[in-house]
Amino acid sequence: MVTKLENFLKSRHLKPAQVARRSGYSRQHLLRVRKGGMEPTRRCIKAITAACYYLADEPVRAADLFDLDVEPGFVDASKRSAVDDERAMKMPFSVESQHRK
Numbered sequence: 001m002v003t004k005l006e007n008f009l010k011s012r013h014l015k016p017a018q019v020a021r022r023s024g025y026s027r028q029h030l031l032r033v034r035k036g037g038m039e040p041t042r043r044c045i046k047a048i049t050a051a052c053y054y055l056a057d058e059p060v061r062a063a064d065l066f067d068l069d070v071e072p073g074f075v076d077a078s079k080r081s082a083v084d085d086e087r088a089m090k091m092p093f094s095v096e097s098q099h100r101k
Contacts, residue, residue, distance in 0.1 A: 001035065001036040003033075003034060003035070003036050003066075003067075004064065004065050004066060004067060005033065005034050005048065005065045005066060006034045006035070008052065008056075008060075008064060008065055009034070009052075012052075012055075012056045014052065014055050014056060016030055016031065016034065018051075018055055019048060019051045019052060019055060022050075022051035022054060022055060023044075023047040023048045023050070023051035024047055025044060025047060025048070029044075030048070033048070040066065045062050045065075045066055046062070048065060049061070049062045049064075049065055052065060
């Protein structure tokens with residue numbers, strides 16, 4: 001499986017060892033991410049993106065390097081309204097109904 005990260009590195013002639021060194025992750029860890037053998041954490045995505053940005057000397061976004069699938073039911077914070085925030089704050093039960101005997 002060829003990933004976006006792998007395509008990016010090849011198209012910019014970046015060596016995985018350079019990216020690993022700059023990101024602070026091992027070459028083996030980067031290999032697993034590059035080959036799609038594991039899903040990177042957010043911290044890993046951030047470090048690899050920053051390393052690629054530095055090494056490629058061009059603007060790079062995480063979406064350029066990774067398939068960022070959004071979980072079902074996730075609402076982008078920029079698209080939320082005050083009503084959504086208020087709804088999220090409401091408790092599903094009242095505290096008064098939870099009395100002790």
